[in-house]
Amino acid sequence: MSDSAPAAATAPATSAPPAAAGLPRPGAPGVFAGQVAIVTGSESGIGRETARRLGQQGAAVVLNGRNAERLAATRQEFEAAGLAVASCVADVTDYAACEVLVDTAIQAFGRLDILITNASISQRAYFAAMQPEVFRQVLDSNVYGSVYPLKAALPHLVQSQGCVTFISSISALNGMPSGSAYCAGKAAIANLAHTLRLELAETGIHFGVVHIGFTQNDPEKRVLDAAGQPVPIAHRPPRWQKSQAEVAAIILSHIRRRRQRTVISALGRLIVLVHTWLPALGDWIVLRTIRRMRHFYE
Template sequence: MFNKKSTSLAGQVALITGSESGIGRETARAFCRQGAAVVLNGRQAERLESTRQALAAEGFQVAACVADVTDYAACERLVATAIAAFGRLDILITNASISQRAYFADMQPAVFRQVLDSNVYGSVYPLKAALPYLIQARGSVTFISSISALNGMPSGSAYCAGKAALANLAHTLRLELAATGLHFGVVHIGFTQNDPDKRVLNAAGQPVPIAHRPPRWQKSQAQVAAIILRHVRRRQRRTVISGLGRLILVVHALLPRLGDWVVLTSQRRLRNFYE
């Protein structure tokens, strides 16, 4: 078991979903650099293997498993990979998810469900499969959410609903499993630099580029990974990344109408990127 004063994750085993690319990949690298063994996950076999090879070449302990985290049987295989490779599991970070760029009135119901499933069951299923090992280790679970879950975001109904659900899920499990010593936390990520080929779903379920974001609002993937690492090591309950995220949290709590006005105004200015 690790605590707030620990300086190393040596001997710990972390499973990070959606770690073949992007934030998940950089989070895996950050944990490896602190001495953890890491189980990588993704749905694209070639990209996942490329990430595994790159980290292994740096001398890190890594294993990998292709698995769709919205499939419970696949999550069982994913956890089995961790146990077979390293004999234990201490940390789970549910990072894999699908985002969207579509207004609710235009979305096909199946697309809404696909996005919601990735953000809710994509966390529930890996946790359910891993829970006995995490309890045994008195370990740590972190759900990766978004600042958009704090106040909502036009064109992101299913994504925001799913990410908001994770905070309540973490709170409920914290109460249910308080006696186990298992840590449950949520990280609300803000605007982050993405891989060039990053895609989200449109109303028909087709992958499209992410909408424009001013560079000055974005953190690098490595910066976000460092914050996730600190969150886990300190066993924090909630971490809101970026000044913008913390502002949204305060405004939503104290001046919700002002928060809605700011969001709607900014969306109108950027709407040409959504059409």
């Protein structure tokens, strides 16, 4: 989710007319040819690169964000590259706006096969100092920002036996100081995916989770501080970061292979290993880094 103020859902902007005979406008040949995807929070960052790669591999994509100007610029960039694209300004923590978002896909392309819930707000704030409304804002963006688009899209995904990918984080695997609400929200959607996999097993829908590690961010990327003010993201050593294009490629591989869980980066896989077998060691490492590397969290 972008860091700009929420905007009301507006009429969708699209580069494709309503699909004839219920079929999507053809995209370029590729692994996802003939499929239609919604990527929330795709006006910028990882979401934009994931949507771009889907389009390059044949999917028709519906872009989403809250910043109308930024979203329009991304859509125009995709159009110039010859991709099949539509866009919808929508705050995904508003269920009515999510209904508009899904309707955009159906009106423009006639179906829906892939939903990637990428939009979210992050934070840089310790729990004791965090205002309750800020905690809720971060948590809502991560939980309802996935639940509401899925609820709106579910009938169409049942029809297509489609794929749902929740974008989580390695911080959901073993909590990270200064990220309480974000970690809680990302852990919640991982558990949600497991539950839905059981409840909706007979529908044929694939539910997967991608736990993203440290990733290069757009220069304007902001997170919330304890008072809800946008601030730059905490320091991350460049050698620990993957590019947005690398992360997008991994997300598409996850979808294509219909995997249940993908943990990105060696650090993420190490966290899984330590958290599973040596949790006390994991906590000791985190507590030590708080004392020695406070800039990593603050």
